[in-house]
Amino acid sequence: MEPQFHKNGECINIVATAMANIIAEKLDIQEIAVLSTFFSVISASLGNIASFRALEESKLEENQKLETEVI
Numbered sequence: 001m002e003p004q005f006h007k008n009g010e011c012i013n014i015v016a017t018a019m020a021n022i023i024a025e026k027l028d029i030q031e032i033a034v035l036s037t038f039f040s041v042i043s044a045s046l047g048n049i050a051s052f053r054a055l056e057e058s059k060l061e062e063n064q065k066l067e068t069e070v071i
Contacts, residue, residue: 024032 023035027035
């Protein structure tokens, strides 16, 4: 099932901003900085995972296409 996204990702931006404000409400500057770094690392890792999965999926589709052409 394909994920459904709102045009231009507007909804996710609003939700993310609201969550950041709620999380940061009772934290001091150092805690916010540590949490920000943590989420940045998670974001980068998820981006890498998505890229590698897309690459693998592309390779699989290409192999399936080649197998179909051979038959």
